[in-house]
Amino acid sequence: MTTIAIKRVDDAYAFEGTDANGHTIRTDGAVEIGGHNSGFRPMQTLLMGLGGCSGVDIVSILKKQRQEIEDFSMKIDAEREHGKEPALWKHIHIQFIFKGNIEVEKARKACALSIDKYCSVAATLRAAGCTIEWDVTVQ
Incomplete structure (x- = not known):
């Protein structure tokens, strides 16, 4: 079981x-x-x-493949449903950006495994009807 304590910290939200x-x-x-x-x-x-979530998966996979990650970042763009309450995420695009001695195909495979198989957050979002797309850049 996971427990998170939430506390209101001002007079607003x-x-x-x-x-x-x-x-x-x-x-x-x-x-x-x-x-x-x-x-x-x-x-x-x-x-x-x-x-x-996906970052942990990806780094773990690439380390096991002995890829040398000098830097790893992501840019996530997302769009929510319009005119609905609740307004769920409907489309997410992730740009995975790597720097280092990394084979592009291994980076792509690691990202695919994370988003399509291992990442629980991605699975949760997809179960709510969200489409997740991604691409990889290795510098």
Whole structure:
């Protein structure tokens, strides 16, 4: 079982979540709805979770294949449903960007394995009807 403690931290919409190890993340609402813009939007944290989840998988796979990762980043663009409540993520595109002595085909395979098989966040988003596309750049 996982437990996260959530506490309201201001007079508006800011909340701080803390895990059992003391790690924290702050969420907040946009100024337009009365928030203070002092943290991630809750739906953005799902995208961050997707990047973190797939990143762990990908690094693990590439390390096992003895690929030398000097740098690894992602750019995630996403679109939510319009005119619906709740407004779910409907399309996500991830740009995986690698630097190092990495074979492009191994990087592609690692990304495919993560997004299509191992990443629980990706599976959760797909189960909600989201399409996830991605591509790879090795510099």
